[in-house]
Amino acid sequence: MFIGLFDTLKRAGVPVSLRELLDLHAAVERGIVFADADDFYRLARLILVKDERYYDRFDRAFGAWFQGIESLESAIESLIPDDWLRREFERSLTDAEKARIQSLGGLEQLIETFKQRLEEQQKRHAGGNKWIGTGGTSPFGAYGYNPEGIRVGQDGSRHRRAAKVWDERHFRDYDDTLELGTRNMQMALRRLRRFARSGAGEEFDIEGTIEATARDSGLLDIRMRPERHNAVKVLLLLDVGGSMDDHVRVCEELFSACRSEFKHLEHFYFHNCLYEGVWRDNRRRDRRLGTFELLRTFGTDYKVIVVGDAAMSPYEITHPGGSVEHFNDESGAVWLQRLTGRFNRLAWLNPLPRRAWEYTPSTRLIRELIDDRMYPTTLQGLEEATRELVR
Numbered sequence: 145m146f147i148g149l150f151d152t153l154k155r156a157g158v159p160v161s162l163r164e165l166l167d168l169h170a171a172v173e174r175g176i177v178f179a180d181a182d183d184f185y186r187l188a189r190l191i192l193v194k195d196e197r198y199y200d201r202f203d204r205a206f207g208a209w210f211q212g213i214e215s216l217e218s219a220i221e222s223l224i225p226d227d228w229l230r231r232e233f234e235r236s237l238t239d240a241e242k243a244r245i246q247s248l249g250g251l252e253q254l255i256e257t258f259k260q261r262l263e264e265q266q267k268r269h270a271g272g273n274k275w276i277g278t279g280g281t282s283p284f285g286a287y288g289y290n291p292e293g294i295r296v297g298q299d300g301s302r303h304r305r306a307a308k309v310w311d312e313r314h315f316r317d318y319d320d321t322l323e324l325g326t327r328n329m330q331m332a333l334r335r336l337r338r339f340a341r342s343g344a345g346e347e348f349d350i351e352g353t354i355e356a357t358a359r360d361s362g363l364l365d366i367r368m369r370p371e372r373h374n375a376v377k378v379l380l381l382l383d384v385g386g387s388m389d390d391h392v393r394v395c396e397e398l399f400s401a402c403r404s405e406f407k408h409l410e411h412f413y414f415h416n417c418l419y420e421g422v423w424r425d426n427r428r429r430d431r432r433l434g435t436f437e438l439l440r441t442f443g444t445d446y447k448v449i450v451v452g453d454a455a456m457s458p459y460e461i462t463h464p465g466g467s468v469e470h471f472n473d474e475s476g477a478v479w480l481q482r483l484t485g486r487f488n489r490l491a492w493l494n495p496l497p498r499r500a501w502e503y504t505p506s507t508r509l510i511r512e513l514i515d516d517r518m519y520p521t522t523l524q525g526l527e528e529a530t531r532e533l534v535r
Contacts, residue, residue, distance in 0.1 A: 149188070149209045156205035158198045167191050181210070197523050378402065379442050379487070380411040381418070383452030384426060386468075391495035394521055395451055398493070402449075410442065416456040417476030417510075418483060419467055435479060439486045447533045448483070448490040454507040454518070455496070461509045480513045491529035492518040498525075 146168055153160045168191045177183040185206060193202050352367035359365075380402055382395060402409055412422035412433065421432035459466035461476040484490060492510070494501065498520045501507045511518050517532055519525040 146188075149206070152205045152209040153192065153202065156201045156208075158193065158201050158205060159195075160192050164192050164194075185210075376406060377408040377443075377446045378406045378410070379446045379448045380409060381422065381448065381450045381452075382411060382413050383416060383450075384413045385415050387453055387455045388495075391453065394495050398451065398521065410446075412438065414452075416452070416468060417460045418479040419470075419472045419476060420474070420479070435482070439482060444487060446487060446489075448487045449529070449533075450490070450492040450514075451495070451521075452492070453494055453496050454492070454501075454510045455504050456506045458505045458509060461506055461513075477509070477513055480510065484514055489533050490514065490517055491532045493521050493525070493529060494518050495521045 146165060150160060150165045168188055171177070171187060171191060172184075177187050188206065189199070189202055193199060349367040349369040352369060353365065356365035356367050357363065380399070382399065388395070399411070402411075412424055413426060414422050418435065420435050422435060422438060423429045423432045425431065457466065457468065460468060461480075464473055464475050465471045466475060492514055494507070496507075501511070501518070507518075517529075519529040519532075
């Protein structure tokens with residue numbers, strides 16, 4: 145009866161056996177569920193799934209089998225009109241056209257040329273390849289394309305190729321009160337508890353007292369047990385803004401999980417790469433904490449979790465003055481080395497899939513600087529990060 149479901153689960157990578165399929169048949173024949181799709185779903189998951197990490201795969205496979213939908217992702221994407229993804233008046237360039245647009249030869253040359261354009265330009269320009277303006281292929285301006293330019297006056301990133309951004313930027317704090325909305329984050333929270341709990345002191349053991357009292361024929365026998373409380377100290381550093389806007393939801397869920405689980409949690413924000421300052425409130429970024437002070441304030445007993453996609457211009461890591469937002473006296477690489485030198489227990493969580501990391505030079509650089517302690521924000525990745533933090 146349920147061979148189709150069994151085959152679909154196997155193709156989805158859910159480890160089910162013939163014994164479990166027979167158990168499902170037997171349960172249905174005995175009338176445990178009848179004529180209710182929700183009840184059957186819960187029964188099937190209870191019998192067929194033996195490890196909670198496969199719940200999401202089961203849900204997708206069950207939906208495909210029950211409703212005849214082969215790919216939920218493709219079904220949703222097909223509902224999004226292509227025109228919604230294009231800005232009005234935005235110029236479309238082919239890959240060949242983009243390849244013909246040449247860089248200006250490095251960050252220093254880019255900044256010097258920008259200064260010259262500011263001095264020489266007398267009027268507004270649009271659609272050109274030299275002056276500061278809109279559209280076109282000039283390295284300076286908004287709503288155009290250049291593989292290595294300075295963005296001026298644009299409300300948000302599109303191609304994410306700018307080496308500098310000449311605008312004041314305001315980012316939104318991650319919401320630590322957000323309810324966990326995905327099973328993956330719930331599973332992550334359970335795995336974080338593996339190293340978040342330690343014994344200390346004593347507390348009243350209700351269950352043990354009831355059991356001991358019943359065993360003594362009602363004579364009160366009070367039992368105590370070691371108090372279990374969160375003694376782990378966590379320093380959470382969150383990349384915010386720019387390309388991280390695509391990952392706000394997953395970061396909020398992770399942030400919420402950490403706030404609910406760790407008693408000793410300190411969090412700070414940065415943008416793209418760690419430099420000389422971090423901040424707690426994105427609306428009041430003028431109230432920064434110096435990174436040197438951060439390193440002095442928090443002891444080596446803190447476990448550091450960095451959350452960011454590590455996607456940026458390589459200049460931001462390798463060059464002084466490479467930051468997209470300000471002129472940094474020391475390169476991002478120097479500050480990352482100081483961070484890893486201070487804290488032995490560190491893990492970098494990247495919301496991008498692991499297969500995409502090799503295509504971004506900045507990601508490769510950061511992985512080298514942190515001794516390859518970068519993990520994806522998947523259930524498996526969070527387990528690996530947890531093992532790194534407690535080894």
